[in-house]
Amino acid sequence: MNGSGGITYEAGAPLTLAATLRLPVLAAGLPEVVSGREQLSRPVRWVHITELLDPASFLKGGELVLTTGMPLPEEDPSQVRRYVEELADVGAAGLVIELVRRYHQPPKELVRACLDRDFPLVLLSRSVNFVEVTQIVHSVIIGSQVESLRRAHDVHDTFTALTLRGAEPDEVVGMAAEMSGHPVVLENLVHQAVICGPPGPGVEAALSGWERRSRATPSPDRTELSGPENWLVTAVEYRGERWGRLLMLPDASGAPATGPEHAMVLERTATALTIARLTQHIRWERRAHRTLLLDLVEQRCRSAGEARARAEALGTPVQGRRFIVALVALTGRPGPPEESAELEDRLTAELTAGGTSVLVGAVPGDHIGVLLAFPPATSWRPLAERLSRLVRESRPDAVVSVGSEVADLSQLARSFQQAARVADAAVPGTPDKPFHELCDIGLRQLLYALRGDVRVQEYVERQLGRLVDHDERHGTDLLSTLHAYLDAAGSKTVAAKRANLSRQAFYQRLRSIERLLGCDLESGGRRTELHVALTAFHVLRLSHGPSSAS
Numbered sequence: 236m237n238g239s240g241g242i243t244y245e246a247g248a249p250l251t252l253a254a255t256l257r258l259p260v261l262a263a264g265l266p267e268v269v270s271g272r273e274q275l276s277r278p279v280r281w282v283h284i285t286e287l288l289d290p291a292s293f294l295k296g297g298e299l300v301l302t303t304g305m306p307l308p309e310e311d312p313s314q315v316r317r318y319v320e321e322l323a324d325v326g327a328a329g330l331v332i333e334l335v336r337r338y339h340q341p342p343k344e345l346v347r348a349c350l351d352r353d354f355p356l357v358l359l360s361r362s363v364n365f366v367e368v369t370q371i372v373h374s375v376i377i378g379s380q381v382e383s384l385r386r387a388h389d390v391h392d393t394f395t396a397l398t399l400r401g402a403e404p405d406e407v408v409g410m411a412a413e414m415s416g417h418p419v420v421l422e423n424l425v426h427q428a429v430i431c432g433p434p435g436p437g438v439e440a441a442l443s444g445w446e447r448r449s450r451a452t453p454s455p456d457r458t459e460l461s462g463p464e465n466w467l468v469t470a471v472e473y474r475g476e477r478w479g480r481l482l483m484l485p486d487a488s489g490a491p492a493t494g495p496e497h498a499m500v501l502e503r504t505a506t507a508l509t510i511a512r513l514t515q516h517i518r519w520e521r522r523a524h525r526t527l528l529l530d531l532v533e534q535r536c537r538s539a540g541e542a543r544a545r546a547e548a549l550g551t552p553v554q555g556r557r558f559i560v561a562l563v564a565l566t567g568r569p570g571p572p573e574e575s576a577e578l579e580d581r582l583t584a585e586l587t588a589g590g591t592s593v594l595v596g597a598v599p600g601d602h603i604g605v606l607l608a609f610p611p612a613t614s615w616r617p618l619a620e621r622l623s624r625l626v627r628e629s630r631p632d633a634v635v636s637v638g639s640e641v642a643d644l645s646q647l648a649r650s651f652q653q654a655a656r657v658a659d660a661a662v663p664g665t666p667d668k669p670f671h672e673l674c675d676i677g678l679r680q681l682l683y684a685l686r687g688d689v690r691v692q693e694y695v696e697r698q699l700g701r702l703v704d705h706d707e708r709h710g711t712d713l714l715s716t717l718h719a720y721l722d723a724a725g726s727k728t729v730a731a732k733r734a735n736l737s738r739q740a741f742y743q744r745l746r747s748i749e750r751l752l753g754c755d756l757e758s759g760g761r762r763t764e765l766h767v768a769l770t771a772f773h774v775l776r777l778s779h780g781p782s783s784a785s
Contacts, residue, residue, distance in 0.1 A: 249278035249495075250376055252329050252355055255299060260371050264333065264359030269346055271329065271355030279328045281376070282369040288318060296326030299372070301365045303336045304345075312344040319348035329355030335362045386496055390414065394503040398510050404519055405526070407511065408432040408481075411504040415497050417486045421471065421508065421519070423479040426450055428548035429523045439541040441484055445548035454480060458498045465491035467498065471505045473512050481505050521576055523549055524583070525596030528604050531644060532560070532651040542644040551592050556608040558641050559615045560650040561670065562658045563603040563626050564634045578629050579603055585625055591618055600655055606647065615640055623669040634661045635670040660684035663777055678767065683774040691771055698768035701751050713751070714769075716744040720756065721766045 253275035256266045268275065280297025283290065288306040300322060308314045322330060330349070334341065341358055349356035393414065397407055404421065409432035412419040418441040421430040426449040431438050452462030458469040467483035483492040483501050492501075512519070527545050529535075536542040546553045565575065579595045582605060586593045591607060598604035607618050615637075623635045636657035638650035653673055660680035661671050668675070676684070685691045699714070706714055716734065723730035731741035745756060754761050 250372070250379055251275065252277045252279055252299065255279045255372060256357060258368075258371060258375070260368050261331075261359075261363060264361045264363040266331070267358045267360065269341060269356050269358055270349040271353050274329070274353065274355045277328045277355065279372065279376070282372045284365045284369060288314065289321065291321035291325045291327070294322075294325045294327055297328055299328045300330045301368060302330070302332055304332045304334075304338045304342065305336070307337075307342060307345060309342070309344075315342070315344040316348045316351075319345065319352060319354055323352045323354045327354075329357060331357045331359060333359045333362060333365075335359070383496065387499060390496075390500055390503055394507045398507050401514060402507075402511070404508055404511055404515075404522070405430055405432070407504060407507045409434070411481075411483075411500050415483060415492060415500045417467075417492045417497065418484040419501070419504065420445075420482045420484065421479060422449060422482065423520060424477070425550070427520065427523075427550045428545075429479070429519050431545070431548070436537060436541075437487065439538060439544045442544040442548040443540075445544070446550070449482070452482070458502055460491060460493065467492040467501055469498070469501045469505050471508055473509060478512070481508070517576055518580070520549075521579055521596070524579070524594050525598075528594045528596040528606060529598060531594075531606070531647045532598060532604065534645075534648050536644075539643060539645050546594065546644070549594070551594055551606075551608065553592060553608050553644060555610070556592060557611050557615075558609075558644065558647055558650065559607050559619070560638045560647060560654045561605040561607060561619055561622055562598070562600070562636045562651075562654045563605065563622075564601070564636070564658050564661070565603070565630055566632045566634060566663070575603060578626070581629065582622065582625055586618075586622065589621065591621075598651070600658065602655075602658060604651070620669045634658065636661060637670050637672050639673065656684065662774060679770050679774060682767070682771040683777070686771075686775055686777075692775065695768050695771045695775060698752075698765060699772055702748060703772075705751055711747075713744055713748050714772075716741065717748050717765065718769055720745060721762055721769060725756070725759070725762055 255261065256268075256275075278297060279299045280295075281299070282301060283294060283298040284301045285293070286302060286305045287293075288308070290300055290302075294300075307318065319330075332338070332342075332345070346356065348354075393410060394407070397410060408419050408421050408430045412432035418437055419432050420428050420441065422428050422445075426446045428442055428445045428449075431441055448462075448464065452464065452466050452468065454470065455461050455468055458467065460466065461468045465485060469481050470477050471479045471481055481501050481504055483497055485491045492498075527542075527549060530545075531542060536545070543553050563578075565578075575597065579597070582603075583593055583595045586595075586605075586607075591609065593608070594604075594606040596604055605622060607615060607622070609615055609618060619635065619637050626633045626635055636654050638652070638654035638657070641647060641650050657671050657673055657676065660676045660683055662680055662683045682691065702713055702717065706712060716730075716736075719730040719734045720727065723733060727741060727745065728738065731738045734741060736744075749756055752765075754765075756762060756765075
C-alpha cells in the first residue's frame with residue numbers, strides 16, 4: 236500500500252513515527268530528530284494539533300503532537316519540563332515543533348527535558364500545513380486499519396476453510412508459515428517438534444538443537460515474543476488442557492514476528508489445530524514419526540542435516556549412531572487402524588525406555604516400519620530380538636524382517652528395501668524365528684517373493700500342468716511321487732521307502748510321470764527344472780489356495 240506522495244510501507248502494518256516523518260507533507264518541513272532517536276519505531280495512532288500548555292489531558296496515547304511552540308513559557312523552565320513529562324507519561328508518540336513563528340532556534344529547556352525522558356522531539360525548520368498533515372496521516376492510518384481488517388478476514392476465512400474440510404495438521408501449520416513468511420513449529424509439552432512449516436531448505440536451521448533452544452524459551456501467558464531468539468509463542472490446548480505450543484521463528488533475514496497480524500495468524504492456527512485434534516484419532520506425535528520415517532525411506536529429505544535435525548527434534552538421537560530398518564508384518568486378520576497405532580506407541584515407548592533410539596510408523600506394503608539407531612559398538616541383533624518379543628506379545632502371528640546395517644541416515648532406503656525383500660520372502664509356516672534377514676532367503680523364499688510374477692506362474696503350469704490335471708481327473712497322487720523322488724535326490728530306492736511303496740509300484744508311477752511330462756527323470760538338469768517348478772507350485776498354493784495349480 237502507498238502513502239501520500241509515493242511513500243511505501245507495509246500494508247496493514249502500524250504507521251510508525253519514522254514512516255510518518257518520511258511522508259512528503261512532513262518531509263517538506265525538513266524534520267530533524269533531536270531526541271528519542273531510538274523511539275522512532277513507535278506507532279502513530281493519531282495526530283493532534285494543539286497550542287495548549289496541558290495537551291496531555293486530551294490525549295489517550297499514541298498521538299503525534301504538532302505545535303508551533305506558542306504556549307511554552309520561556310521564563311518558567313519547570314512548566315516546560317512538566318509539559319514534556321505529561322506527554323511522555325500519557326504515551327504520546329512524539330512532539331513536532333515548527334521553528335518558524337515563535338522559535339527560530341531549538342528551545343533549550345524543551346530539548347533538555349525531551350532528552351532527559353528520551354522522548355521523541357522533532358524540529359521543523361520550514362513551515363508545513365498542520366491541517367494537511369492531519370488529513371494525510373489520518374487517511375494513511377485509516378487505510379492501514381481497513382487493510383488490517385481485510386487481512387484479518389482473509390486469515391479467518393482461510394483457517395475456517397481448513398477446519399471445515401478436515402485439513403491435516405501439517406497443512407494447517409504450513410499455511411501459517413506461508414501467510415506469515417516465518418517458520419512455524421508445533422511442539423508438544425516435552426519440547427519435541429512435531430511439525431515444522433514450511434517444508435524446505437530452512438527446516439534444518441529451524442530445528443537444529445531444537446530441544447535446547449525451546450527449553451530456553453519460556454511460555455508466556457498470552458501470545459507474545461519470548462526467549463533469547465525472540466520467538467512468538469502461543470499455547471495449543473486439547474480438551475481444556477495445554478497440549479503444546481506453536482512457535483513462530485524469525486524469518487530468513489532474522490527479523491522476529493512482531494506485528495499484530497503475526498499473533499493473529501498464530502492464534503488462529505492454534506484454534507484450527509485444537510479442533511483438528513478433537514476430530515482426528517491418530518496422535519500427532521505418531522503422525523510425525525510416520526511422516527519422518529516415510530521421508531527417510533523414500534529419500535525425500537533434502538540433506539543429511541535436515542534428516543538428523545528432524546529426528547532429534549522428535550526426541551530420537553541419531554548423531555554418531557548406526558541404523559537398521561525392521562518391518563513388522565501383521566499377518567492373519569486385519570485389525571482396525573487403532574490397533575496398529577497402539578502397537579506403534581507401545582514399541583516406541585518400550586524400546587525408548589530400554590535406551591534404544593527409534594522411529595516407528597506405517598510404511599508402504601502395509602507394514603509397521605521400525606528404525607533402530609544404536610552405538611557403533613553395539614550389536615543390532617539383541618535389539619531385533621527384543622523388538623520381535625514385544626511385537627509377538629501383542630500379535631503372535633506377526634513376522635519381523637530386518638534389512639542390513641547402515642552407517643548414515645542417507646543410506647536408510649537401502650536397509651528398508653532389503654527388509655522389504657525379506658518380508659516379501661517370508662513364507663507362511665516357516666519354522667519359528669525371532670526375525671528374518673537376507674541370509675534366510677533360499678529358493679523356496681525367493682519363489683514365494685516372486686509368486687505374483689506371471690512368468691513364474693507360466694513356468695509352473697508348463698512344467699507340471701499336465702501332471703496336476705491327471706491327478707485331479709483320475710484321483711492319483713503322481714505329484715507327491717515326483718516330490719518324494721526329487722527330495723531323495725533321484726534315489727528311487729530311498730524315495731520308495733519314504734513313500735511307503737514297493738519299488739515296483741514306485742517305478743511304475745515314475746514311468747507314468749515321464750510319459751505325461753515327456754521327459755527323462757534320469758536327467759539331472761530336468762530334475763532341477765522340475766524341482767524348481769514343484770517348489771514354486773507349493774508356494775503358489777500357499778497364496779492362492781489348494782485348488783489352483785498356477
